[in-house]
């Protein structure tokens with residue numbers, strides 16, 4: 001049969017879309033599996049722990065908190081890519097520990113796996129400092145109580161670059177990271193192109209400052225005379241929020257408190273401050289601490305936004321600070337490479353549920369219902 005001329009264009013189109021017929025793949029030998037060089041393993045692991053400058057600041061500040069510091073000062077240059085310097089007045093580091101300080105899996109906070117169940121310190125893996133030495137140049141200056149002088153030593157790839165040098169030092173520890181991601185071209189480029197990390201660092205320090213009110217915090221850009229975060233030790237949480245976030249935020253906050261119903265087996269306590277209907281902001285501020293750990297919970301944040309959206313007449317976003325205390329054995333801190341999330345296990349009788357075990361969802365529902373009732377009654 002002859003094909004009519006007007007059918008040709010259709011045929012041409014079909015030819016273009018035709019799925020190519022693959023010739024059978026040539027059967028290859030399986031690729032050989034080999035053991036990665038330790039330096040490669042370490043650098044890959046370091047890239048996960050220290051994802052960007054703000055993750056390094058978080059690790060350093062948490063180390064300072066673990067060292068019982070009363071004052072923590074942060075200086076940042078070029079969004080943290082050139083320099084991050086964290087100085088504290090904590091207990092310092094022993095001279096004899098300096099050689100292994102930046103090796104992977106060296107820590108003063110954990111000995112057995114079981115210790116992890118009741119861990120109170122922010123750190124436990126012995127990985128943060130090591131990671132920094134694989135992706136940056138680290139210098140530590142430290143002095144312990146009763147010493148006449150301190151020591152300074154630099155590290156690369158987990159190792160000391162030289163013997164610790166005696167030096168003048170003030171109480172505590174100063175850790176400096178220079179040239180972060182100097183050996184990770186892609187990461188450095190992405191960070192240089194993206195908005196600089198300094199606002200994220202200021203935000204992080206602000207969060208720490210309103211929770212740890214027995215510690216004074218400061219954060220400034222290198223060379224700047226003024227600090228962008230400056231908090232003093234206080235006994236009032238509201239004063240801390242006022243000094244960090246400003247009078248306009250603090251005056252529109254309501255206190256919230258919640259605990260489980262059964263005081264004899266009390267496992268859950270939550271205190272916080274949440275904004276009232278006069279508070280106006282385009283973006284939500286959600287500061288959540290669980291057992292003094294700064295964590296994130298996207299589900300809770302979204303739920304709170306919904307609670308507020310239904311209650312507030314205008315599309316204003318809330319300010320929420322919440323500190324929740326649970327028994328240590330109910331919180332698993334070892335679920336995220338940057339310790340940004342924790343897993344919670346709780347018996348749900350506290351939430352009037354019928355099943356045997358609840359996880360984060362149970363707590364979430366409880367927190368949201370607390371917030372909902374305060375928002376509804378408080379306005």
Ligand SMILES: Nc1ncnc2c1ncn2[C@@H]1O[C@H](COP(=O)(O)OP(=O)(O)OP(=O)(O)O)[C@@H](O)[C@H]1O
Pocket residue numbers: 059063064067088090091092093101106107108109122123124125126127128129130173
């Ligand atoms: N600012 C500091 N003051 C006193 N000791 C410190 C300080 N920073 C680090 N250290 C000591 O160095 C050790 C190693 O710190 P690093 O942050 O690498 O590990 P970690 O805190 O034990 O665990 P993680 O990797 O989870 O943070 C700590 O256990 C602590 O003993």
Ligand SMILES: [Mg+2]
Pocket residue numbers: 059062063122123124128129
């Ligand atoms: Mg640490």
